[in-house]
Amino acid sequence: GLSGAGPSGRRVLSRVAVSHVGSPLGQSRWRRSLVDTSLSSSSSSSSSSSSSKDDQGLVGKLAALQGEVAAQAAASSNATSSGGLDREGFTSLQRRTFDSFVDFFASEDATPPEVVPRLERIAEAVADGSPSLVVDVGCGTGCLVPFYYDAGVAPESVVGVDLAPAMVDKAASRYPSSRFVAADFTQVDPVEVLGEGTKADRVVMNSCFANFFSQEEALASAATFLKNGGECIISHPLGEPCVSALRERDAAVVPHELPTRRGLDRLVQYQPFQVLQVEDVRGDPEDPFNADSSSGFYLARLRRVAHQTLHQRLCLRGQVASGFGRGSRKLGFPTANLPSSLFDTALEGLQTGVYCGWALVEGSGRPGFGVAHPAVVNIGYSPTFAGEENPEKIVEAHLIGDCGFDSDFYGETMRLCLVGFQRSEMKFPDFGTLVAQISQDVEDAKVALQEELFIQVKDAEEWLDGAATIKDSEGLQGASWKTVPQ
Known part of the structure; x- marks a missing residue:
C-alpha cells in the first residue's frame, strides 16, 4: 500500500x-x-x-x-x-x-x-x-x-x-x-x-x-x-x-x-x-x-478550568462609547465599550480574549450606578463579524445579571477591574456558535467571581478610589489605568 x-x-x-x-x-x-x-x-x-x-x-x-x-x-x-x-x-x-x-x-x-x-x-x-x-x-x-x-x-x-x-x-x-x-x-x-x-x-x-x-x-x-x-x-x-x-x-x-x-x-x-x-x-x-x-x-x-487568575489585575477607567450595536441587537448580550485609544498604548500588548472581573458605573442616586457588578469582558477585534471587525482593540464589558439600570449609560464613566482570563478570542463559524460560547463565558465568569480572592477585590480601594491617571492628551478624555499584583 x-x-x-x-x-x-x-x-x-x-x-x-x-x-x-x-x-x-x-x-x-x-x-x-x-x-x-x-x-x-x-x-x-x-x-x-x-x-x-x-x-x-x-x-x-x-x-x-x-x-x-x-x-x-x-x-x-x-x-x-x-x-x-x-x-x-x-x-x-x-x-x-x-x-x-x-x-x-x-x-x-x-x-x-x-x-x-x-x-x-x-x-x-x-x-x-x-x-x-x-x-x-x-x-x-x-x-x-x-x-x-x-x-x-x-x-x-x-x-x-x-x-x-x-x-x-x-x-x-x-x-x-x-x-x-x-x-x-x-x-x-x-x-x-x-x-x-x-x-x-x-x-x-x-x-x-x-x-x-x-x-x-x-x-x-x-x-x-x-x-x-x-x-x-x-x-x-x-x-x-x-x-x-x-x-x-x-x-x-x-x-x-x-x-x-x-x-x-x-x-x-x-x-x-x-x-x-x-x-x-x-x-x-x-x-x-x-x-x-x-x-x-x-x-x-x-x-x-473556568479561568486563569491574572498575575496582575488590570484596572481601567474611561468614558463608555456607543458601539456597533451588535452586543444587544445581534447577540442578546448588551455591552459597555471602552476603545483602546482611550488608554494610549496601555492595551497594545494585552492578550485578546475573554476576561472576568468587576464593573462600576460612576454616579449615585440612580439605580445600578455606584455599585460593583460582576462582568465578563472581551478585549479584541470581534473577528466573527466578517467585514465588520473592530478597527481597533475594544474593551467590551457585559454586566452580568439584573444590575438595576433603568437606562443606558453611554457617555458615563465606567471602571473595570479584570481579575481572570477565560479564553483566547476566536473566530466562530456562525453567530449561533458565538452566542452559545458567550453564554458559557457568562456562566464561567459567575463561577470564577465566587472565589474568595475575587470577592475581596470587589471592594478593594485600588480600583474604587480611581486608577493612576494617564496624562491627558487629545482623544484620551481623562481615561486612566493601572495594574495591581494579585
Whole structure:
C-alpha cells in the first residue's frame, strides 16, 4: 500500500510518522521497510545504503536541536507554524499526506509490539476517572481506540476527529460502535461534533500536537470542547526525539516540537488550563526510532478550568462609547465599550480574549450606578463579524445579571477591574456558535467571581478610589489605568 507514496524513503518516513501512534517508528526494521518499499525498483543496493546512512546522519542532528525545543514549541506566527504555507495549503498538505497511508495505518504493522505498552499507558491516563465522553483528535484509522476499550472506556463514549476523510472512513469501518467525524479540529463547531449542550470529559491529542497549524489554536479549541474539570491529554509514544527528527526532515508537515514543561506553561498562560503533569522522556536522540526503554515518551495532562487568575489585575477607567450595536441587537448580550485609544498604548500588548472581573458605573442616586457588578469582558477585534471587525482593540464589558439600570449609560464613566482570563478570542463559524460560547463565558465568569480572592477585590480601594491617571492628551478624555499584583 506504499507504492507511489513518495519520491524517496526519507520523505515518506517524515510524513508517515507524524500524526498517528501506530507509526512505523517502533523499530528500525519498520523504518527500513518503508525506505525499501518507496524506492524505485530500479534503485541499486548502493543507493539504498546511501539513503540509510543519510537517515542516520539526520537523526544525529537531534542533539543540536534539543536546546531549541521550548522556543519552537512556543512559536505562534503563521509563517513559522506552517513552514511558509498559509492555512489552506497547510491543511491540504496534512490531509493528502495521511490519506495516502490509510492502508498502512490500518494494518498490524502500524502497531509494533514494543509500542503497545506505551499506548496502554496513554489509554489508562485517558480512562482515569471513568470519562463518559472522549474526543480523540487526529484519530487516524483508530489506532488508540481498542486501547481505550481495554482501559474501560465504553465504545459509544469515543468520538474520533481527523481532517483526513479516508482515515475517518477506515476508523468507522473498524470500530462501528464509536463515532468518527472528518473535520479540522481547530475550525469545527463543537456542536457539530458533540451535539447541543454536550461537553467532553477528555480531549486527546496523541501524536498530532506537533502537526497543528497553531498549537495555541489547538488548545483553544480543546477548551471549547471540554467541560470544566475535564482534561486535555497531549501524548506521543516515542516522544520528542522522534518528533524532532521528523521536523528536521519536513518542517512543512511537522512544524512544531513537543513542548517542555516550561514551554507548555507558556502555551497555556492565556488558556483556561492548569498543567497537572508533564512526563517528557527524551531518550536517546541518536536513535529516536528505537522503541526500547531508551527511546522517548511524552504524556501531558491539562485540566480545563473556568479561568486563569491574572498575575496582575488590570484596572481601567474611561468614558463608555456607543458601539456597533451588535452586543444587544445581534447577540442578546448588551455591552459597555471602552476603545483602546482611550488608554494610549496601555492595551497594545494585552492578550485578546475573554476576561472576568468587576464593573462600576460612576454616579449615585440612580439605580445600578455606584455599585460593583460582576462582568465578563472581551478585549479584541470581534473577528466573527466578517467585514465588520473592530478597527481597533475594544474593551467590551457585559454586566452580568439584573444590575438595576433603568437606562443606558453611554457617555458615563465606567471602571473595570479584570481579575481572570477565560479564553483566547476566536473566530466562530456562525453567530449561533458565538452566542452559545458567550453564554458559557457568562456562566464561567459567575463561577470564577465566587472565589474568595475575587470577592475581596470587589471592594478593594485600588480600583474604587480611581486608577493612576494617564496624562491627558487629545482623544484620551481623562481615561486612566493601572495594574495591581494579585
